Amino acid sequence: MSYFRAENLSLHFGGLKAVDAVSFALEKGEILSIIGPNGAGKSSIFNLISRIYRPTSGRIFFEDQDITEEAPYDIAKLGIARTFQNIELFENATVLSNLLVGRHRHSTTQLWQELLFLPSVRANEKVHRRRVEQVIEFLDLEPYRDKLISGLPYGVRKVIELARALCSEPKLILLDEPSSGLNVEETDDMSFWIRDMKSELGITVLMVEHDMSLVNRVSDRVIALNYGRVLAMGSPAEVQQHPDVVAAYLGA
Amino acid sequence: MRFLFKTDYEDDIKLFPHSGYWVSYGVLLALLLIAPYVLSSYLMSQLVFVCIYAIVGVALLILTGFTGQASLGHAAFLAIGAYTAAYLQTYNVPFPVYFLAAGLLTGIIGAMVGFPALRLTGIYLVIATISFALIVEEILARWESVTHGNEGMRVKTLSLLGVAVPRDSPTFYYLCLAVLVLTIVGTLNLLRSPTGRAFVAIRDSETAARSMGVNVALYKVKSFAISAAITGFAGVLFAHKLSFISPEMFTLQLSIEFIIVILIGGAFSLHGAVLGAIFIVMIDPFLTYLKDDMPGMIAGIAAAFGAGPATAGDIQSKVAAFASLNGLKGAIYGIIIVLFVLFEPLGLYGRWLKIKLFFQLFPLYKRATFKRQKIYVKSERNR
Numbered sequence: 195m196s197y198f199r200a201e202n203l204s205l206h207f208g209g210l211k212a213v214d215a216v217s218f219a220l221e222k223g224e225i226l227s228i229i230g231p232n233g234a235g236k237s238s239i240f241n242l243i244s245r246i247y248r249p250t251s252g253r254i255f256f257e258d259q260d261i262t263e264e265a266p267y268d269i270a271k272l273g274i275a276r277t278f279q280n281i282e283l284f285e286n287a288t289v290l291s292n293l294l295v296g297r298h299r300h301s302t303t304q305l306w307q308e309l310l311f312l313p314s315v316r317a318n319e320k321v322h323r324r325r326v327e328q329v330i331e332f333l334d335l336e337p338y339r340d341k342l343i344s345g346l347p348y349g350v351r352k353v354i355e356l357a358r359a360l361c362s363e364p365k366l367i368l369l370d371e372p373s374s375g376l377n378v379e380e381t382d383d384m385s386f387w388i389r390d391m392k393s394e395l396g397i398t399v400l401m402v403e404h405d406m407s408l409v410n411r412v413s414d415r416v417i418a419l420n421y422g423r424v425l426a427m428g429s430p431a432e433v434q435q436h437p438d439v440v441a442a443y444l445g446a
Numbered sequence: 447m448r449f450l451f452k453t454d455y456e457d458d459i460k461l462f463p464h465s466g467y468w469v470s471y472g473v474l475l476a477l478l479l480i481a482p483y484v485l486s487s488y489l490m491s492q493l494v495f496v497c498i499y500a501i502v503g504v505a506l507l508i509l510t511g512f513t514g515q516a517s518l519g520h521a522a523f524l525a526i527g528a529y530t531a532a533y534l535q536t537y538n539v540p541f542p543v544y545f546l547a548a549g550l551l552t553g554i555i556g557a558m559v560g561f562p563a564l565r566l567t568g569i570y571l572v573i574a575t576i577s578f579a580l581i582v583e584e585i586l587a588r589w590e591s592v593t594h595g596n597e598g599m600r601v602k603t604l605s606l607l608g609v610a611v612p613r614d615s616p617t618f619y620y621l622c623l624a625v626l627v628l629t630i631v632g633t634l635n636l637l638r639s640p641t642g643r644a645f646v647a648i649r650d651s652e653t654a655a656r657s658m659g660v661n662v663a664l665y666k667v668k669s670f671a672i673s674a675a676i677t678g679f680a681g682v683l684f685a686h687k688l689s690f691i692s693p694e695m696f697t698l699q700l701s702i703e704f705i706i707v708i709l710i711g712g713a714f715s716l717h718g719a720v721l722g723a724i725f726i727v728m729i730d731p732f733l734t735y736l737k738d739d740m741p742g743m744i745a746g747i748a749a750a751f752g753a754g755p756a757t758a759g760d761i762q763s764k765v766a767a768f769a770s771l772n773g774l775k776g777a778i779y780g781i782i783i784v785l786f787v788l789f790e791p792l793g794l795y796g797r798w799l800k801i802k803l804f805f806q807l808f809p810l811y812k813r814a815t816f817k818r819q820k821i822y823v824k825s826e827r828n829r
Contacts, residue, residue: 244657270659282657284650286714287643290458294640295647299659301640305668308639309632315639316459323455362658 196255197222197398198366203252205238205422212238214422215252220366225392225399227409229433230419231442236402237279238422240368243400244276245269256366271299275364277355279371279402281348289338289346289354293329296361297322329360332395333387349380356387360395367391369401373408381408388412406434418442461634478623482616490619494687495727496720497622498680503707503719504629505676510705511713512642513669514649515563518701519575522582523674525696526552527681532599532691533592541606549678556674560667579701586693598692601685613687622683629676630716636672645669699776706779710786712793721794729782733775741766792816 196219205213213235220226228236241247243254245266253262256272264272275296284292300322303315330336333353343351352375359367372388373381385408391397403409409416409430416433418425426436433439450457450464462468482490502520509515527548534544559578566574586593593599604611604618611617636642644665647655652662685691703726711722745762753761768774790797796816804811 246653246656265661266656267659267661270657276657278654278657282651282654284647284654286650287646291643291646295643295655295658295660298640298644298647303639305636305641305672308636308641311635311639315635319459319639320455323458358658 196220197224197257198400199255200239200243201253201255203239203242203254204250205235205242205247206250211422213242213249216419216422216424217252218417218424218427220398220400222398223392223396224414225388225401225412227401227403227413227416227430228419229403229406229409229416229439230425233421234419234442235422236419237370239419240276240370240400240402243269243274243368270362273363273365274368275359275362275366276368277352277359277370277372279374281351281355283343283351283355283358285344286342288340288342289335290326290340292343292354293326293358293361294322296329296358297325299362300325325363326361329357332360332390333357334383348375349377352376352380353383356384360391360397364397366398366400369399369403371402371404373403373405381405384408385411459638461631461638479620482619487614490616491614491687492727492731494613494619494622494683496723497619497626498684498687499704499707499723499727500720501622501626501629501680501683502677502704503711503723504626504633504716505673505680506704506708507713507716507719508633508636508645508676509669509673511708511718512637512649513645513666515666515669516568516572517575517673518572518698518705519559519579519582520673520677520704521696521698521700522579523552523556523677524681524684524700525582525586525691525693526555527678528601528685528691528696529586529593529599529681530678531682531685532601535602541604545679545682548682549675552678552681553671553675556677557667557671559674560670563670564663564666576698576701579696579698583693583696586696593693596693598690601689601691603689604686613689618686622687625679625683629679633716641665641668699779702776702779706783708793709783710793712795714792715795717795717798718793721798725794733778737769740769 198220199217200219201217203213203216204211216235216239218226228239230236238247242249245264249262253260255261256274259272261269261272261274284295287295301318303312303318307315330339333356335350335353335357338346338350338354343354346354352372356369356372359369369388372384376384388399388401389412392399399412401409401413413430415428416430417427418433418436418439420438420442425438425442426433428436448464448466452458457463462471481493485493502524505523506517506520509517530548530551531544534547539547559575563571563574587596589595603613604621606617606621609617611621637645644655644660647658647660648662648665648669655665656662688695707722707726708718709722710718710725711720712718741762744765745758748761749755749758786793792799800816803815
């Protein structure tokens with residue numbers, strides 16, 4: 195049994211087949227990249243997994259559990275975190291409180307305890323904070339703790355989104371174009387972090403990416419999509435040589 | 447300038463970041479405690495209204511400022527709290543019981559308003575809350591067996607542990623102050639724990655909040671319930687302060703006054719609720735003063751510029767007629783909101799922060815420091 199599995203996943207908007215019978219599987223600790231031209235359905239697959247969209251048909255399994263019908267907020271509780279292509283941070287909050295929201299799935303305190311700020315809440319807050327600090331150290335975010343998101347540059351926001359996802363201590367992380375809008379050095383950093391996430395934190399990574407150098411550096415396997423269908427699957431080199439993929443990108 | 451060296455996670459959790467806060471808030475509390483022995487009875491009465499408006503302001507801040515759900519229905523929540531108190535009083539229920547019952551009932555009704563609000567955002571939510579307020583107003587006027595309709599209800603003098611607490615006694619003021627302080631402390635506690643962060647997350651991006659495991663629907667309902675419950679508590683105090691309640695006291699204008707409280711105070715900090723409450727309570731006597739004295743003043747000025755007694759008298763009566771026009775107060779409130787939204791979107795507290803920073807950084811203050819903060823604006827993408 196695979197760790198994560200999508201079976202015949204489809205998403206239709208009227209007659210438009212955004213995702214058309216896509217099946218793939220992920221092993222634990224693997225980095226799988228999804229590539230494809232614009233509008234191929236890459237982000238739609240992410241939105242299906244995180245339940246922003248409801249699949250027209252098909253099923254999704256995670257750790258042998260069918261998660262197709264789970265509520266969107268329960269997906270995070272199962273240990274699947276994600277980032278967004280166009281950054282979705284909490285703009286008017288500090289970096290620290292953004293990251294602490296990432297800890298939400300681990301919060302156990304009740305409303306009345308929080309109103310009184312009982313010692314149990316205080317103790318929990320410190321545990322959350324310690325975890326957040328570990329992520330801050332992992333991603334070198336120390337200078338930004340108390341800064342408001344609205345005042346930060348794009349590249350830093352991108353890293354903070356990754357940090358927020360990591361704060362939830364996910365088992366599987368979905369990265370939607372982690373390098374878009376980043377310069378060369380920032381992309382390098384990102385590739386190191388993605389590999390470290392796999393080797394140090396043991397997180398399985400599913401990634402949508404356009405930057406082929408990043409894909410080649412970090413991926414174990416690659417899936418190529420076009421018009422919602424799988425064109426090719428395999429090692430990065432194999433997929434890039436595949437005639438259908440070449441045709442999709444170059445229009446030959 | 448003061449530099450804060452944080453050496454413990456506790457430093458980011460505690461309410462007062464450094465010892466200076468203890469001094470300033472201690473002095474403020476001491477001044478508030480001796481106020482009844484110093485201020486005139488009129489000012490004391492105004493101060494009680496400031497407390498009540500500030501409690502509602504904090505409640506509205508939780509919902510609008512921190513969860514991003516606008517409401518123009520808080521006068522209705524206040525009314526439900528007030529009428530619950532007045533009704534239970536007729537059965538000789540003791541104060542602590544009907545105080546809590548009013549909060550509980552208002553909280554439940556608030557949660558019920560929250561459910562339909564889950565599908566609405568922005569202006570549509572405002573319309574829904576206005577309709578809720580109108581429905582409540584109508585029910586208060588028609589359900590005569592409970593509310594005595596438009597005749598209104600008398601509210602008996604508050605009796606706490608067998609001791610009568612008249613509405614203009616220092617004890618009543620201390621009670622209101624205590625409720626305000628407890629509300630503020632409770633809200634601050636909420637904001638530094640997971641629930642408060644979930645509220646802020648919903649305000650800034652529902653999609654991201656959901657993907658981080660926040661049950662958006664549940665937390666919106668929670669926010670509505672908490673906000674309504676606090677307003678219900680304020681309603682009990684409001685009823686006692688007025689000693690008589692009737693449906694026309696809880697109109698849309700009151701809801702708008704509450705919005706003014708947080709808009710003018712600053713919709714991003716609890717300080718704003720208190721500053722806004724002071725503003726709204728104090729502007730009323732100021733407007734009355736203008737209404738009474740403006741015509742005479744303007745006529746005097748006209749006379750000084752050489753107008754004859756007949757012309758001056760004419761001017762005086764015309765200005766007086768204008769000043770007593772119906773709806774002039776509403777228009778003035780509207781103008782105030784527009785001016786604040788345009789020129790001081792961070793409100794009075796934002797202005798205070800700017801002044802403070804100006805002196806802290808003198809002479810290096812840059813106007814652009816506050817440029818990027820958009821607190822009340824929210825993007826509509828990806829809902």
